[in-house]
Amino acid sequence: MFSKKELERMRIEGEKIAQSMQKDWEDQKVGLEYIAGDVEVSCVHCKHNKFEQGKALLNTRGLTFLDLDWLNNDATTLICKRCGFIHWFARSVVEKDSED
Structure with missing residues (x-):
């Protein structure tokens, strides 16, 4: 009791x-809305338009073998705030202005 x-x-x-x-x-x-290549980004899985931005290294065998991973290029990732699908972008992604 x-x-x-x-x-x-x-x-x-x-x-x-x-x-x-x-x-x-x-x-x-x-989340935030983004534009990539002059196109508004929407999730390819659920069509949602709010994302969380992140970065990821694009590792290569050669630089990893030489323990120089930090020299690899990076990619921008956008994670859908509704379903969690991860979108990868090798070029710049910009945050959409809130006035739009």
């Missing part, structure tokens, strides 16, 4: 967890 004080503490803790989960869920839907 739990005391009233313990039950109240558990309720408050549960509400905090629920609020945190709600914020995480909302953050998944919020």
